Amino acid sequence: MSLDYLKLNDANSVRVPAENLHKQVSVILQGVGTPQAHAEITAEILLSSSLRGVETHGVGNVVRYSESIEDGTYVVPQTVEVISETETTVLLSCGNGLGFVAAHQGMEMSIAKAKKFGVGMSTIRDGHHIGMVGYYPMMAVAEDMIGMAMTNASRSVRPALGARPRVGTNPIAFGAPAGDERDFIFDMATSTIASGKIALAKRLGVQMPVGWAVTAEGEPLTEPRGDRGEDWAMNPLGGTREQGSHKGYGLGLMVDILCGVLSGGGFGMQLAGGENMTWTMAIDIAKFRDVDDFKAMMDDMIRDLHSTPTLPGEDRVLVAGDPEADFEDDRLANGVPVENSQYDEIRARAMALGVEVFI
Amino acid sequence: MSLDYLKLNDANSVRVPAENLHKQVSVILQGVGTPQAHAEITAEILLSSSLRGVETHGVGNVVRYSESIEDGTYVVPQTVEVISETETTVLLSCGNGLGFVAAHQGMEMSIAKAKKFGVGMSTIRDGHHIGMVGYYPMMAVAEDMIGMAMTNASRSVRPALGARPRVGTNPIAFGAPAGDERDFIFDMATSTIASGKIALAKRLGVQMPVGWAVTAEGEPLTEPRGDRGEDWAMNPLGGTREQGSHKGYGLGLMVDILCGVLSGGGFGMQLAGGENMTWTMAIDIAKFRDVDDFKAMMDDMIRDLHSTPTLPGEDRVLVAGDPEADFEDDRLANGVPVENSQYDEIRARAMALGVEVFI
Numbered sequence: 001m002s003l004d005y006l007k008l009n010d011a012n013s014v015r016v017p018a019e020n021l022h023k024q025v026s027v028i029l030q031g032v033g034t035p036q037a038h039a040e041i042t043a044e045i046l047l048s049s050s051l052r053g054v055e056t057h058g059v060g061n062v063v064r065y066s067e068s069i070e071d072g073t074y075v076v077p078q079t080v081e082v083i084s085e086t087e088t089t090v091l092l093s094c095g096n097g098l099g100f101v102a103a104h105q106g107m108e109m110s111i112a113k114a115k116k117f118g119v120g121m122s123t124i125r126d127g128h129h130i131g132m133v134g135y136y137p138m139m140a141v142a143e144d145m146i147g148m149a150m151t152n153a154s155r156s157v158r159p160a161l162g163a164r165p166r167v168g169t170n171p172i173a174f175g176a177p178a179g180d181e182r183d184f185i186f187d188m189a190t191s192t193i194a195s196g197k198i199a200l201a202k203r204l205g206v207q208m209p210v211g212w213a214v215t216a217e218g219e220p221l222t223e224p225r226g227d228r229g230e231d232w233a234m235n236p237l238g239g240t241r242e243q244g245s246h247k248g249y250g251l252g253l254m255v256d257i258l259c260g261v262l263s264g265g266g267f268g269m270q271l272a273g274g275e276n277m278t279w280t281m282a283i284d285i286a287k288f289r290d291v292d293d294f295k296a297m298m299d300d301m302i303r304d305l306h307s308t309p310t311l312p313g314e315d316r317v318l319v320a321g322d323p324e325a326d327f328e329d330d331r332l333a334n335g336v337p338v339e340n341s342q343y344d345e346i347r348a349r350a351m352a353l354g355v356e357v358f359i
Numbered sequence: 360m361s362l363d364y365l366k367l368n369d370a371n372s373v374r375v376p377a378e379n380l381h382k383q384v385s386v387i388l389q390g391v392g393t394p395q396a397h398a399e400i401t402a403e404i405l406l407s408s409s410l411r412g413v414e415t416h417g418v419g420n421v422v423r424y425s426e427s428i429e430d431g432t433y434v435v436p437q438t439v440e441v442i443s444e445t446e447t448t449v450l451l452s453c454g455n456g457l458g459f460v461a462a463h464q465g466m467e468m469s470i471a472k473a474k475k476f477g478v479g480m481s482t483i484r485d486g487h488h489i490g491m492v493g494y495y496p497m498m499a500v501a502e503d504m505i506g507m508a509m510t511n512a513s514r515s516v517r518p519a520l521g522a523r524p525r526v527g528t529n530p531i532a533f534g535a536p537a538g539d540e541r542d543f544i545f546d547m548a549t550s551t552i553a554s555g556k557i558a559l560a561k562r563l564g565v566q567m568p569v570g571w572a573v574t575a576e577g578e579p580l581t582e583p584r585g586d587r588g589e590d591w592a593m594n595p596l597g598g599t600r601e602q603g604s605h606k607g608y609g610l611g612l613m614v615d616i617l618c619g620v621l622s623g624g625g626f627g628m629q630l631a632g633g634e635n636m637t638w639t640m641a642i643d644i645a646k647f648r649d650v651d652d653f654k655a656m657m658d659d660m661i662r663d664l665h666s667t668p669t670l671p672g673e674d675r676v677l678v679a680g681d682p683e684a685d686f687e688d689d690r691l692a693n694g695v696p697v698e699n700s701q702y703d704e705i706r707a708r709a710m711a712l713g714v715e716v717f718i
Binding site for chain 1: 443445446447448450476477478479480482505517518519520521522523525531533535543545547551552568570573575576577596597598601602603605606607608609610612613615616617619620621622623625626628629642643644646647648652653656657659660663664667668669670671673675676677678679
């Protein structure tokens with residue numbers, strides 16, 4: 001339970017009802033000129049992250065998004081433009097606006113194309129942060145499809161054998177529907193750890209384990225850094241050569257290729273902080289086989305995994321999406337914990353903008 | 360250079376011209392009843408692995424494939440059957456024959472569908488070993504497409520937090536074409552290490568590093584095992600909870616879902632040793648953007664990565680496909696090294712079958 005110190009609790013956070021948080025995020029975004037429809041999409045995705053325990057991508061980020069809109073980094077209102085399109089593919093421009101809006105549209109178009117032709121795929125340029133990448137496959141799963149999404153980012157992770165940041169944390173998300181069991185919802189950074197976890201460790205004042213980051217000399221770095229620069233880098237998943245660092249590195253480049261090169265928006269080394277290109281895919285299960293049979297096999301697989309004997313000291317074997325679903329059940333019933341400092345920031349931001357305070 | 364002891368050299372192998380090896384593999388397969396067209400496909404893929412330095416998936420395996428054909432484990436001649444098909448999707452049955460043959464057809468169909476509609480996807484049931492999974496994306500790359508392939512396998516890897524084998528090593532391969540630089544060809548097992556590397560360590564009589572495998576009690580296992588069973592398991596990529604073992608585990612299940620559940624052929628826990636279900640995808644780059652522009656951006660990315668300062672003691676930063684391309688250049692010119700014991704086995708097998716000996 002080594003990461004427990006990164007979790008929110010009654011001492012470091014305030015519980016807020018989900019619907020109030022949704023309203024709060026939406027009105028703050030509208031307060032800086034975001035059209036209501038775009039603000040609602042963004043609020044829904046940010047709230048989903050907070051509900052599912054993905055604090056780093058949750059509602060607390062609305063403050064910086066609203067600042068990016070105000071200072072012109074994000075173009076709002078934005079126009080999401082179709083640059084090229086075929087039966088199964090679409091290249092979108094996010095119009096340098098809210099990444100959420102274009103990623104949501106990209107997955108909606110992927111789903112519509114998959115319904116007609118079996119598979120749908122979007123890649124999106126001129127984009128920004130899309131939040132929790134696992135949200136988008138969930139849109140496909142709700143339609144009895146397999147969903148997949150990736151997003152690239154500016155450089156923070158070293159290549160295998162390299163000692164400088166060259167690749168983003170470039171997450172991969174994948175979802176597939178189950179029947180009686182919970183849906184399989186998988187969302188991973190291709191670095192050893194998500195960058196938000198390092199920022200959270202810094203805010204909470206705790207050290208990082210060896211293996212998350214290195215200095216420019218390749219020595220382990222355990223003091224969390226809040227900055228980005230050439231003098232330190234996160235490790236790719238796998239960590240060392242012998243344990244497979246070339247795998248995390250290769251996966252990160254796969255994300256760069258599908259998001260950045262296929263869209264033309266740029267790979268990690270070409271991106272500024274806050275720029276993110278995105279890729280989505282939907283696969284209509286029914287085009288391959290009976291959906292109920294698919295789900296029954298998913299259930300069998302998930303049950304077999306849950307019944308696996310654990311490593312010493314562990315409670316149970318989990319399947320991707322289990323911890324998030326546990327968080328969601330609790331938080332829908334008992335409110336969503338918002339970190340104390342973020343709670344104050346969100347309220348202050350709402351008051352400064354003169355919009356209603358819901359939390 | 361910790362894995363150098365796993366490499367072939369003049370003392371432990373014999374160099375053979377590539378074309379002789381191709382002929383040798385093909386005639387051995389034909390000698391046990393494989394149709395010539397199927398034998399040629401299989402020989403090409405096995406030779407490609409040996410040329411590219413992927414010894415574990417190379418020509419040496421022809422002996423056991425020919426035995427599996429003789430004892431009826433593989434149904435040969437096989438019929439690859441289309442079970443369901445749409446504009447962009449196809450579900451194939453491998454007919455319990457050579458996995459190579461159906462995987463090759465699956466990728467050919469994915470490419471043809473992508474040419475028409477942008478994306479093509481196949482999933483394949485009733486299958487066996489497909490060899491080096493990275494071969495199949497290379498077929499798409501040769502057509503100026505992005506290619507992807509995965510294959511699942513019987514259980515050998517533990518889930519994160521679990522202490523028994525439940526997931527296969529389930530590799531993921533991805534390829535994208537570059538312009539002046541070498542193509543990006545990425546091929547990884549979702550375990551810390553490919554199972555063939557453990558078998559190779561055992562054959563060479565060397566210990567495994569801590570992090571590759573555990574006992575049923577969750578203790579590190581360093582003595583390579585040749586068997587499969589409940590009393591030891593390989594680690595998922597990431598190794599430990601803190602270093603991201605849930606990521607390798609989740610990727611392994613993604614492979615199980617696309618290969619085993621989407622096809623209906625079965626996930627890892629349902630498969631016997633030697634059964635493998637397969638998934639392929641091709642993406643036509645030209646449907647999104649100009650192919651030359653795509654390749655020029657790939658070149659920029661690859662050059663930036665190659666120029667990254669290294670960790671202390673490392674020569675250069677590599678990009679996926681670099682080591683394999685180096686091997687291929689050398690081996691096309693100077694012959695393909697075949698491990699001494701495998702060289703003897705292949706010759707003995709050819710003589711026993713009464714087919715021509717080319718090596």
